[in-house]
Amino acid sequence: MNENLVIAGKSYSSRLLVGTGKYKDFAETKAAVDASGAEIVTIAIRRSNIGQNPNEPSLLEILPPSQYTLLPNTAGCYSAADAVRTLRLARELLEGHSLVKLEVLGDPQSLYPNVIETVAAAKTLVAEGFQVMVYTSDDPIIAKQLEDIGCVAIMPLASLIGSGMGILNPWNLQLIMERVQVPVIVDAGVGTASDAAIAMELGCDGVLMNTAIAAAQQPVLMAGAMRKAVEAGREAYLAGRMPKKLYSASPSSPTAGIIGSTHS
Amino acid sequence: MITVSINGVARQLPSSTSIAALIAEMGLVGKRIALERNGEIVPRSAFATEQLAEGDRLEVVVAVGGG
Numbered sequence: 001m002n003e004n005l006v007i008a009g010k011s012y013s014s015r016l017l018v019g020t021g022k023y024k025d026f027a028e029t030k031a032a033v034d035a036s037g038a039e040i041v042t043i044a045i046r047r048s049n050i051g052q053n054p055n056e057p058s059l060l061e062i063l064p065p066s067q068y069t070l071l072p073n074t075a076g077c078y079s080a081a082d083a084v085r086t087l088r089l090a091r092e093l094l095e096g097h098s099l100v101k102l103e104v105l106g107d108p109q110s111l112y113p114n115v116i117e118t119v120a121a122a123k124t125l126v127a128e129g130f131q132v133m134v135y136t137s138d139d140p141i142i143a144k145q146l147e148d149i150g151c152v153a154i155m156p157l158a159s160l161i162g163s164g165m166g167i168l169n170p171w172n173l174q175l176i177m178e179r180v181q182v183p184v185i186v187d188a189g190v191g192t193a194s195d196a197a198i199a200m201e202l203g204c205d206g207v208l209m210n211t212a213i214a215a216a217q218q219p220v221l222m223a224g225a226m227r228k229a230v231e232a233g234r235e236a237y238l239a240g241r242m243p244k245k246l247y248s249a250s251p252s253s254p255t256a257g258i259i260g261s262t263h264s
Numbered sequence: 265m266i267t268v269s270i271n272g273v274a275r276q277l278p279s280s281t282s283i284a285a286l287i288a289e290m291g292l293v294g295k296r297i298a299l300e301r302n303g304e305i306v307p308r309s310a311f312a313t314e315q316l317a318e319g320d321r322l323e324v325v326v327a328v329g330g331g
Binding site: 019020021022023029042043044045046047048058059060070072073075085088089090092093094161162208209210211 | 271272290292295296297298299300303305307308323324325326327328329330331
């Protein structure tokens with residue numbers, strides 16, 4: 001049975017989580033989010049621009065917290081201290097909302113997670129009552145440590161953020177899934193629908209993506225493709241694929257009763 | 265006058281300016297924002313009563329699109 005995704009005790013029918021960055025405008029953001037079917041939607045926290053037109057709509061008017069589970073992130077943070085500050089501001093901004101995405105980056109070229117700072121931030125945030133979904137490397141030992149700290153979802157990269165390189169190390173994702181009880185959500189690296197399907201076929205609990213949709217030629221169409229890919233991959237995982245049989249063909253049609261055959 | 269830093273930019277303000285007055289001056293009344301002063305969150309309920317002081321470092325943030 002295709003059970004819902006449960007994160008920190010709350011149930012979600014969609015296993016696709018999407019970001020809201022890199023779209024050409026809010027209308028496209030909203031259309032893509034809705035086409036994806038995602039219920040959990042990431043946002044970033046940034047300084048308000050002094051002197052900007054105050055009458056411009058805000059993202060939270062386009063994606064009201066009453067309709068979407070907003071997941072504030074710490075994108076752009078390179079230290080535990082900055083990540084914690086950002087999420088305290090996010091909690092204030094979202095009136096006590098505690099579900100957050102922690103990411104502490106290592107360098108601006110790779111955007112690879114700094115797991116030492118990530119672990120430190122996770123400890124502080126969990127102690128302060130945050131429900132932490134954590135972006136991390138695909139290191140199974142760190143993943144287990146983050147679960148032990150109390151993170152509510154482990155979100156390993158499949159490849160670098162925004163790279164679209166797909167699932168580079170399925171074996172490590174499986175090592176993580178064998179060790180971790182909380183949901184494992186592939187975060188970063190998905191490039192197209194088949195990547196999302198592969199992640200789900202591996203048994204991941206969900207996929208989080210932004211650029212794969214926003215940077216597609218037609219983002220809204222790709223959002224729908226990703227929704228179907230995540231659903232198809234999940235169902236294929238639950239159905240259990242046939243074993244691979246190298247050099248051993250097996251006909252799908254009956255081998256008996258073929259016309260013109262000389263034996264019965 | 266006092267000098268405070270708002271999102272990294274130095275500003276001159278009259279002494280005894282409240283945070284609420286600053287928010288109004290910035291055109292952010294009724295907007296979803298969060299504010300940090302010298303590294304500490306200032307809850308919205310305290311904006312009217314909190315006075316700014318010389319050297320305060322403020323961060324005023326909003327939600328934007330992101331992954």
